[in-house]
Amino acid sequence: MAKKRMIQAINEALDGEMQRDHKLILFGEDVEISLFGDTKGLVDKYGTDRIRNTPISETVMSGMAVGAAAAGFNVICHMMFGNFMYTGFDSIANQASKLRYMTAGQISLPIVYMSVFGGGRSAAAQHSDAMHPMFMNLGGIKVVTPSSPMDAAGLLRASIRDPNPVVYLQAAGRGGELGEVPDEEFVIELGKAARLRNGEDLTIVAIGAMVRPALRSVDFHATKGVGIELIDPRTLVPLDKEMIFKSVRKTGRLIIVDEARDTCSAASHIASLCAEECFSALKAPIKRVTVNDIAIPYSPPLEKNVLPNEERINNAVSEVLEFV
Amino acid sequence: MADTNFSNEQMLKLYESMLRIRKVEEQLAKDSKEGNIPGAVHLYIGQEAVAVGVCSQLSDKDWIASTHRGHGHFLAKGGETRLLMAEVYGRDTGICRGRGGSMHVADFSKGIIGANGIVGGGISITTGAGLASKLANDGSVAVVFFGDGAANQGVLAEALNISTLWQLPVIFICENNGFSEFSPTNTVTAGNIVDRAKPYGTACETVDGNDVIAVWQCAERAKLRALRGDGPTLIEAHTYRQRGHVEAEATFLSKKYRDSQEIENWVSKDPITLFEKRIVDAGQAKIEDLQIITKAIEVEVNEAIEFAEKSPYPDSGGNEQQYMFT
Known part of the structure; x- marks a missing residue:
């Protein structure tokens, strides 16, 4: 065990998963420079085929995740702030959460939509929502809300390895919080409180x-x-x-x-x-x-x-x- | 009409593919009227040359996504008639086991990501499939069919930007059939749709969407461009929706939104009739050849109806959640 900041635990989990799974790709706004630090350094290691900045185009991004996943890739779609998921909500609500059911299980959609969520930082109304209930109501999306560095890493690994669409919401502004994180690679099963x-x-x-x-x-x-x-x-x-x-x-x-x-x-x-x-x-x-x-x-x-x-x-x- | 040096056999194949869509949909129009199918159907009659011209360029490894008017794309890409019919009938033997219905026919084993109930819904998905094609470097392309109505969704602008920037092997096919649901296109659309490619530097072409050979050639150019690594193409195919937005619309619409003369003008340019004349006049097919094909398709459609009617409705077996998650 070592004490780590939440954002560092997430960054290490992402790094490990990128190394482990060559079909894993991550795209989103400013992920190469990494606004929050979660994707820091990854582009240097894995290149722009796998870690790539997108235009500020949430509508197309959330749907691209569906298409790339349907075509065989494991996709992390980084949406930055949770409020921006509203902008990209169509493909999450109408496609990602329903396509497996509507096609009678012809495909799985291994997608993680990740962002920060919640308030407390004077970020005002359009950067502070906690929008997890909207995703809970869709039925076909798993919703993950870690509260500690250890859970953040273990649940992120589980989310990435899950064959279903997952919305992974990290508490905004808490990336610096410290907590004990095991040294070895560990996974926390989704659905266990x-x-x-x-x-x-x-x-x-x-x-x-x-x-x-x-x-x-x-x-x-x-x-x-x-x-x-x-x-x-x-x-x-x-x-x-x-x-x-x-x-x-x-x-x-x-x-x-x-x-x-x-x-x-x-x-x-x-x-x-x-x-x-x-x-x-x-x-x-x-x-x-x-x-x-x-x-x-x-x-x-x-x-x-x-x-x-x-x-x-x-x-x-x-x-x-x-x-x- | 575009010139070609296609073999007689190739010509008959294009004819057969277009006629299959026509016959299936004429049957569905009848079924809808008689109340044999549970939901709404949006028919593709009059637009067959677009789906067939494009899909004749594609194989199972290529991806397509389409629209609420998607039966034609499904069949042209190799989806089976009886699996489509059973799906529209809401049966357990349908391609999606009755979970999707008419607007959601999909067969991933044939690269058919699916029809879509959201206007423009396939645009972003196909852009993502194109990203997968590029990363997998497997020689596949991703094609999205959408209408003139969908061209007014903001997602098209986002998709043209990112797919051109990333040089993705994507073909955007806008089937301009004259109507955004119940609104004539010119009442809701500014400028020419094809011109929307220009500010992004995206390759673009217009094509006569009722000329299957012209569509075929246009799609071939777009595919070669995509495979060369030169990125996407926006194609605007001009065609006409001979039927309403949705079957049974006459029962709830209080007002006509087009005149019958307009319909007649376009019916005289029907893509299948034109093609029949063309191949017979050129000596590439005899009337008897076409009759044999017609007969075979009629048998296929009748068998598909029988298959659908005899198939059971789905039973969740107490597990309604089946297929929600893996």
Whole structure:
């Protein structure tokens, strides 16, 4: 084990996969110079046939990934900011997520659409969305939201090796976060959540960048004798429902922390699943800590007010525990 | 008409391929009217020379993607009549086991990436397939058929830019059939579609889309250009949609959007009739040869209908998710 920054863990995973799989290609905007550092140095090693800058043309890029994958390549389509996936959404929603089904399994589409997502950096509304619920709703796309350097690398390897289309969303601005990463090559299976803390009193499910503030809240409450179980689903499609249900049946209380806007958020989906499956075990209403249905603001105090944070999680914990 | 030194056999093959599309679609028009098929069908009647002229240049390793009006491309590229028919009938024996239907016929074993329900949807996919062809360096090309309506989608501009920049072996075939769904092309389209290639420095040509030989030759030039490494070509083929946008449109349209004289003018330039006359006049085929081919295709279509009708509907067997993920 060594401590590594998230972006370094991703970069090493990409490098390893490029070396391992000669049919793997990566294209996207400014991937040769690498804005975030995730694709840094790769073009020098693998050349422009395999690592290539595209024009700023998300509409054609997302569809090219489908065509190149259908024709036998493994493709990483780097979309930079998650909001730009809206621009390229047509081929993701209408082609990538449906082509295998519509052709009765004639083909597989090994594509990874990767980008950063989420707010907290005064990047304003068009660079700060957490758009994972839109992809979850498509049905034919896997959705991966790593929260630590280790998960970022292990889930990226699994995403690349998966024969299906995957949207891989890395929390924006968290590339510098440090974490332990195993020295050997490891893969984290998609669809397996991580239980980050054990507890008996309450379950918190936190997604992507929300795991950090949730972890601080959980550890704070532990010092006060409140046992909170913290689960990071790691992938939203497929979703490790069993781990979540098991925990909720044990604790009887559930908070979901999600950086998506509230309406039809991943939190809403998980809440409804648990309401259906764990109803008799619930001791309090399920609480969602999400983003209000507004555009993410630019000015720091406004943005801070909108995003879930430790304080809002603490308030939710009090509310749920005090419910009688 | 374009000159050629094709053999009699080659000419008859082109004729057979065009006639197969025509007969299949005449059957589908009848089926649609009689309520034998579950969904909408968009017929290619009048445009057969484009699909046949282009696909005669291609083999299974070459890729094509097409449109909601895609039966013709499927058949011209070697897709089987009965697998198409069973698919449109929504049966388990269809090429996509009833999951796709008329607008989504695809056969990857023959390089048919598929028809597409999104206008312009095949443009980006084919650009990606062309990238794969270039990287694999296997002598294949990628061809996208799209209509004049799709030419107004922004993705065409993006695709012309990147495919020219990267010199991808892609052929863009715009079939200008006079209509964007229910709107005459000139009411929704500025300038000439073929000219949209020029600012990118993309090679481009216009061709008479009702002359199968001219299309054949034009596609050959584009293919050679692609294989030489000289990049993509945009071809605008002028043709005419003899049927409506969708069969059964008369039942819901309150107003006519074209006059019958216009249809008659184009029917007099029907690509199959023209070609028949041409090869008979040139002594390359006898009327009897054409009758034999016609008879054989009628048998093929009848057998395909029987096959489709006798085939079961798909049953997910309790696994609705089958084919969503590998």
